[in-house]
Amino acid sequence: MNREEVKEQAERVLRELAEHLGEIELEETYNVIQVEGLREDAAPEVDPEFVEAALSIAPRRDERYYVAEAGAWV
Amino acid sequence: MKVRIGFEIHEQLATRTKLFCTSPADYRDAEPNTNVCEICLGMPGAKPMGVNAEAVEGAVAIALMLNCEIVQEPVYILRKHYDYPDLPSGYQRTSMPIGRNGELAGVGIWEVHLEEDPGKYDPVTGKVDYNRSGVPLVEIVTAPDITSPEEARAFMRELVKVLQYSRRVRREGGTMRVDVNVSIEDGARVEIKNINSIRGLYRALKFEITRQKNLRRRGKAVRRETRAYIEEQMITRSMRTKETAEDYRYIPDPDLPPLRITPELVERIRRELPEAPHQKLARFVEQYRISRDDAWAITSEPEMADAFEQVCTQVEPARAAAFFRHIIKKTLNYHNLSFAESGIRVEDIVQVLRAISEGRLSQQAGELVMRRVVEGERAAEVLREMSRVDEQSLVSAVEQAIHQNPGAVEDYRRGKQEAINYLVGQVMRITKGRADAARALELLRERLS
Amino acid sequence: MAAEFVLEHSPEEHLARCLDRIEREDGRINAFIELNPRASEEVREAPHGRLRGMVVGVKSNINVRGLRATCASRTLENYVSPYDAVVVERLRREGAVVVGMTNMDEFACGSSGETSFFGPTRNPVAEDRIPGGSSSGSAAAVAAGFADAALGSDTGGSIRNPASHCGVVGVKPTYGLVPRHGLIDLAMSLDQIGPITRDVRTAALLLEVIAGRSREASMLNASPEPYSQRLTPDLSGVRVGFAREFEEFTAPEILGVVKRSLRRLEAQGAEVVEVELPSLEKALPTYYLIVFVEFFSATRRYDGRRYGHRIEEVCGAEVLRRILLGSYISQKEYAGRYYRRALQFRSLIRRELLEALEKVDVLAGPTTPKLPHRLGEELSPLEMYAYDLLTVPANLAGIPAGVVPAGRAGGIPVGLQVHAKPLQEQLMLNVMLAAEGRE
Numbered sequence: 001m002n003r004e005e006v007k008e009q010a011e012r013v014l015r016e017l018a019e020h021l022g023e024i025e026l027e028e029t030y031n032v033i034q035v036e037g038l039r040e041d042a043a044p045e046v047d048p049e050f051v052e053a054a055l056s057i058a059p060r061r062d063e064r065y066y067v068a069e070a071g072a073w074v
Numbered sequence: 075m076k077v078r079i080g081f082e083i084h085e086q087l088a089t090r091t092k093l094f095c096t097s098p099a100d101y102r103d104a105e106p107n108t109n110v111c112e113i114c115l116g117m118p119g120a121k122p123m124g125v126n127a128e129a130v131e132g133a134v135a136i137a138l139m140l141n142c143e144i145v146q147e148p149v150y151i152l153r154k155h156y157d158y159p160d161l162p163s164g165y166q167r168t169s170m171p172i173g174r175n176g177e178l179a180g181v182g183i184w185e186v187h188l189e190e191d192p193g194k195y196d197p198v199t200g201k202v203d204y205n206r207s208g209v210p211l212v213e214i215v216t217a218p219d220i221t222s223p224e225e226a227r228a229f230m231r232e233l234v235k236v237l238q239y240s241r242r243v244r245r246e247g248g249t250m251r252v253d254v255n256v257s258i259e260d261g262a263r264v265e266i267k268n269i270n271s272i273r274g275l276y277r278a279l280k281f282e283i284t285r286q287k288n289l290r291r292r293g294k295a296v297r298r299e300t301r302a303y304i305e306e307q308m309i310t311r312s313m314r315t316k317e318t319a320e321d322y323r324y325i326p327d328p329d330l331p332p333l334r335i336t337p338e339l340v341e342r343i344r345r346e347l348p349e350a351p352h353q354k355l356a357r358f359v360e361q362y363r364i365s366r367d368d369a370w371a372i373t374s375e376p377e378m379a380d381a382f383e384q385v386c387t388q389v390e391p392a393r394a395a396a397f398f399r400h401i402i403k404k405t406l407n408y409h410n411l412s413f414a415e416s417g418i419r420v421e422d423i424v425q426v427l428r429a430i431s432e433g434r435l436s437q438q439a440g441e442l443v444m445r446r447v448v449e450g451e452r453a454a455e456v457l458r459e460m461s462r463v464d465e466q467s468l469v470s471a472v473e474q475a476i477h478q479n480p481g482a483v484e485d486y487r488r489g490k491q492e493a494i495n496y497l498v499g500q501v502m503r504i505t506k507g508r509a510d511a512a513r514a515l516e517l518l519r520e521r522l523s
Numbered sequence: 524m525a526a527e528f529v530l531e532h533s534p535e536e537h538l539a540r541c542l543d544r545i546e547r548e549d550g551r552i553n554a555f556i557e558l559n560p561r562a563s564e565e566v567r568e569a570p571h572g573r574l575r576g577m578v579v580g581v582k583s584n585i586n587v588r589g590l591r592a593t594c595a596s597r598t599l600e601n602y603v604s605p606y607d608a609v610v611v612e613r614l615r616r617e618g619a620v621v622v623g624m625t626n627m628d629e630f631a632c633g634s635s636g637e638t639s640f641f642g643p644t645r646n647p648v649a650e651d652r653i654p655g656g657s658s659s660g661s662a663a664a665v666a667a668g669f670a671d672a673a674l675g676s677d678t679g680g681s682i683r684n685p686a687s688h689c690g691v692v693g694v695k696p697t698y699g700l701v702p703r704h705g706l707i708d709l710a711m712s713l714d715q716i717g718p719i720t721r722d723v724r725t726a727a728l729l730l731e732v733i734a735g736r737s738r739e740a741s742m743l744n745a746s747p748e749p750y751s752q753r754l755t756p757d758l759s760g761v762r763v764g765f766a767r768e769f770e771e772f773t774a775p776e777i778l779g780v781v782k783r784s785l786r787r788l789e790a791q792g793a794e795v796v797e798v799e800l801p802s803l804e805k806a807l808p809t810y811y812l813i814v815f816v817e818f819f820s821a822t823r824r825y826d827g828r829r830y831g832h833r834i835e836e837v838c839g840a841e842v843l844r845r846i847l848l849g850s851y852i853s854q855k856e857y858a859g860r861y862y863r864r865a866l867q868f869r870s871l872i873r874r875e876l877l878e879a880l881e882k883v884d885v886l887a888g889p890t891t892p893k894l895p896h897r898l899g900e901e902l903s904p905l906e907m908y909a910y911d912l913l914t915v916p917a918n919l920a921g922i923p924a925g926v927v928p929a930g931r932a933g934g935i936p937v938g939l940q941v942h943a944k945p946l947q948e949q950l951m952l953n954v955m956l957a958a959e960g961r962e
């Protein structure tokens with residue numbers, strides 16, 4: 001399936017879903033749980049093994065730097 | 075033509091860990107990309123930890139010092155989506171306002187909120203360093219109440235002072251970033267990004283206002299756009315226009331519950347709030363009976379104001395104030411350093427002031443001592459060295475000691491080594507202790523050999 | 524009752540048998556994307572914990588250090604995980620061994636197991652059928668005896684749907700009970716990790732190991748409970764709700780199996796009560812609109828810079844469709860019409876479910892409205908979405924829901940789905956145990 005077909009199908013999907021939904025007047029639910037989201041600032045941690053493993057999978061790098069180009073998505 | 079200027083100011087908060095993870099918030103001495111974990115690298119599957127409470131308190135404290143109301147309702151943390159190599163998740167987390175409707179030096183403060191810093195990207199080499207990614211930032215948004223580059227500069231100096239006084243922001247310097255909005259009359263609003271010093275701010279505004287006025291004079295409309303300040307050339311350059319403006323597709327981050335800033339927390343922070351610069355200034359005038367100008371100079375930095383108060387427990391305030399305002403400030407300006415960076419200690423100041431008041435040191439010499447302190451020496455050593463007699467006087471003191479103590483000279487010549495110590499003691503007596511004993515010994519040995 | 528995993532053979536021998544079966548049969552089933560080359564070593568070094576020797580498959584959207592978490596997508600084909608998900612750490616600490624990464628729908632976008640970049644998975648119980656999804660490989664691996672258990676993730680039924688189709692047990696816990704750190708997102712406000720096993724007791728044991736507070740922000744402050752020790756099939760005084768809307772949307776052959784299962788619950792002392800869920804039909808569009816937006820947000824990091832491929836350039840049609848729709852409906856201009864409206868309906872559905880659960884202790888009913896289709900049969904997106912009608916409400920409300928084999932319809936397994944109030948996993952598991960009909 002090419003991108004255009006996917007797009008067309010997506011539009012149909014959206015139309016049908018939205019029609020099905022109908023109108024409503026209620027508060028939005030962003031979180032289903034109510035918790036205290038704070039954390040005490042404490043001594044920092046670093047895992048050197050993780051640091052090396054993370055860098056090692058970078059597709060492009062220059063020594064310790066990731067290398068990337070600016071651009072835009074979609 | 076009426077100019078309207080508003081700011082968005084970003085400054086790093088001085089926490090130990092980052093905003094959503096336990097990686098170190100201080101990355102200054104770290105090798106590139108070592109100060110990271112899966113969370114601040116935005117790796118697939120990583121989830122934020124709870125928000126760093128210290129950062130939240132910092133933002134509340136700063137909002138209070140800027141006379142804001144603290145928001146009562148839940149503060150959602152939003153995802154602001156945009157695409158840039160320094161943003162490892164493709165979105166930046168930014169809180170809804172924590173404080174609103176404040177005021178500083180006659181300029182309205184629209185809001186204060188929290189954000190995470192992105193990494194560092196160098197567009198020339200393409201190199202990305204994520205050490206900074208996730209460091210907590212406070213963002214302050216002002217009303218467009220400023221009308222000239224000069225006013226802008228004065229306001230920013232005042233704001234920087236308040237931030238320093240809050241003791242919640244990084245003091246290493248160089249971390250502040252400012253975006254500026256400028257419009258003329260009722261023309262389009264132009265945003266300038268990438269400004270990171272007060273001098274840069276002043277120059278960018280000078281350039282931009284001239285540019286907009288020239289456009290108008292030629293009958294052309296100013297476009298609504300975002301421009302970048304190019305530091306090296308002191309100009310601004312177009313980044314994107316309104317037509318291509320980004321839609322950040324803000325959504326509350328589903329991984330983070332909203333913050334609830336309780337009245338109890340606000341009250342506690344308010345109670346513990348440090349004195350604001352203007353309050354300290356007024357108190358100094360009152361308590362130490364010094365002039366407003368002296369107090370203004372001394373309170374330009376919280377660390378300097380603290381040092382002044384400590385000095386005043388040992389030295390008469392009027393003299394201390396004059397020394398701070400004229401000698402210390404001048405020395406710092408000369409070296410382009412802040413008091414906090416200078417390494418000056420309270421004892422250095424006290425010793426120099428004592429030496430001056432006892433007539434051992436001139437005002438000019440005092441300035442010289444402070445310069446050497448800033449360069450890394452301690453005042454006590456410098457004073458000791460400066461008070462020493464010069465070589466010529468030392469030689470004549472040695473001659474005098476030899477002349478007045480023929481017995482000791484005789485003893486030494488006969489091989490009684492201790493006798494020379496007696497002669498050194500005599501040189502010290504003659505010079506009132508201001509001789510370098512080692513040099514005196516050397517000279518005596520030469521002379522008697 | 525023992526709260527430990529019991530083996531007939533030594534852990535080494537047991538692992539060898541599982542690996543042998545995988546080698547013989549997985550070429551056909553395609554439950555695994557990658558096997559753990561260190562499994563034999565790890566089983567020797569495994570600590571003597573509650574899961575000592577348990578062979579576990581892990582869905583390919585959960586990070587296991589050193590293995591690829593591909594999400595069954597070309598996008599992450601080279602992503603070797605540098606860290607363990609919290610749940611994986613917890614499994615290892617109790618002596619379980621990760622045997623491999625299981626197949627799934629690409630980025631968990633699908634309900635059939637057919638959208639994987641690594642090819643579809645077969646249903647081991649009915650090999651011409653789909654296994655369901657998106658945790659297709661996890662359910663198939665457990666059903667085929669490749670592993671004792673598997674971890675799946677459930678955003679709108681991705682554990683329960685394949686569990687039902689493959690005739691195994693699957694649990695989606697209360698939102699916030701099991702740490703998600705290490706689970707690659709489909710929709711963050713809905714995703715939960717949960718166990719897939721061959722019996723309720725093992726599911727209970729696995730759940731008590733992986734549940735409980737961690738350092739991530741969106742977690743309930745709940746301590747793990749010893750579910751497996753407290754399991755009982757005695758349902759005296761338990762009120763089981765059955766919504767009349769279930770009947771409206773479900774195929775008769777499935778309803779038949781489910782109703783027989785309800786009678787088994789009654790035999791164990793439960794009272795079956797009819798309840799109403801009038802907004803059930805709104806659950807599907809609500810769910811999908813939220814998923815599109817959250818999934819769009821979650822996929823922004825796959826920009827090609829750090830994992831090799833830009834997602835839009837290499838993903839399959841369903842993933843691309845969701846990204847395009849998410850991008851479209853989260854625009855400032857349209858968010859009110861779609862995304863925020865869906866969040867309002869979420870409030871309505873959640874309220875209705877919680878109100879229904881005020882009247883009864885659990886809700887029991889079918890898992891999917893229809894039986895799994897034949898592999899390769901073409902379905903439109905909306906036909907595919909329709910599989911999720913009965914599973915998405917639990918995710919929208921954040922409540923726990925589990926599936927237990929209830930019987931077969933035309934030789935194809937059918938699972939009974941049990942919903943409970945938030946954090947009532949124990950009661951839910953007890954009801955599942957009673958339905959399981961084992962002694």
Ligand SMILES: [Zn+2]
Nearest residue numbers: 095097111114
């Ligand atoms: Zn980190």
